[in-house]
Amino acid sequence: MKHKAVNRRSVVIGIGAAAGAAATGGIALGAQAEETGATRAPSAPAGSAGSLAFDKDDYTELTTTITTDAGDKLVKYHFYKAVTYVTKPVDEKYQCLNVSVPVEIDGRTVDATRAPIVLANSVGGYMPSSVADAEGVGGGGMTGGPGGGAPSPSASSGAGSTDVASGGNAMVNARGGMVNLGELGLAAGYVVVEPGARGRTLTDSEGTYYGTALAAIVDLKAAVRYVRANKGAIPGDTDRIVSTGTSAGGALSSLLGASGDSRIYSSYLRDIGAADASDAVFAAGAWCPITDLEHADGAYEWNWGANATNAGSPVDPTVSKALQAQYAEYQASLKLRGLNGFGRLTARNYDAYLLQQYLQPSATTYLAGLSDADRTTYLAANPFITWSAGKATFTWDDFLTHVGARKKSAPAFDAFDLSAGENNEFGAGTTQSRHFTAYSLKNDTTGVTSKRLESDIPEKLDLMNPMYHLAKKNPGRARHWWIRLGTKDSDTSLNISANLAAALDNMGDNVNHLYYWDEGHGANTDAADFITWIAKVTGHGAK
16 A cells, blocks of 8 residues: 555635635635645655556545635545656656545545546746645646746736736635635545646756747646546546646646647657547636737737836837737638627727627626725726716726736737747747747847748747637537636737637637636636536536
């Protein structure tokens, strides 16, 4: 036997009996974590390089108290630590996963044999993400950046809102408390798989970058393949995997959902010894996904071009207008129709679409959830909103003024000076950062002499973009989607996730897409609803 019992305590925003109390724009409990008890006894890895068989007996039994918005839940679970998910790992610290299986909740035995599997990645900013040192569920986090670890709240200009460092399992609710979907999934009786993945800052002894594109998506696909190849050994329904992530992790979750079983990743997966199994997921949850990178600069300028930066200075109008023009052409080429019968989406009508479909309903939900006194106070402080017959209306220009300073300059993602994290994401060999758009290459300020993008860039852009797979109507894509973004999130642009939702909706997929009013990057104010949604779309618990 390889078992050891440990007691722990976790405090997280949780799931209620109705599992829906935290409505969009509403308030949910904060989250903190306190761990006590012995550490895991040394033992052989649950899975190791050269073997892709999951050892169902190699676990530590943990007991954790999870405080939710419905009260404390005492959860006993089996924790499988640092399972290597490929046979030829480049770096086992990152190419491993943890599995948490509930066996008892509040004294009641849980049979997780057919439970949904929450695949919670902790990637942020395309940085490395490791679960190797975690001592329990929800313990993974991004590494290799300033501070490392999980994201932490920071002050934001939103009313009651916070931002987090890009990515991670932990997100922020409306009170600034942390939200961990791995812990919430476990408390709901789901199996939780937390995969690590290589990231853009990793280098070997010779200075060669080995975690830039396409490392993260290939690793996450390999993790899915590992889980599916071990059907019957890993508890949970391997045909009901629900991917989650935020920021760059949200983009990767979207990409997992859109690109399931696409053959164009096959050679990359073979290179690391991934299992010969499906890498399709059943559903995808994406919070503030920073994706469609080759068009992200134009989308950002279309959205935030009128706003000054945090430094108070306007961006170069020539650059902003050029990028907006590029975006208009791109948007027209998509030929997307808006949700609820809006019609063809163009750069000319997208502001009206966002107002009608997302922003005004978001403000309405937020205001309706306030007391009469608090609503009166908020409206007095924000006179641009007209509140009539229980609905909020306002103009696009007034909304932009309300948001205020944008977080990024122009271009936002493919910086002329190669300073953006996304430039590093497309680095290769010993070259730390590269341009990935022709416009930024043409306007490079670092002395790059090449007149054309490197030959590998176009393929990498396709393989990093969920829209590429959706345009091809990939039959292996997920059919159920949960997409969220804060209305004050200028880490990305509002139209990027709206395009993703429209593309999916136009193909008849089930799309649940909302914006959190006055919330910033990494917001998650309706986590309980997401947990309930998982049960609904997977049929878990249905009679």
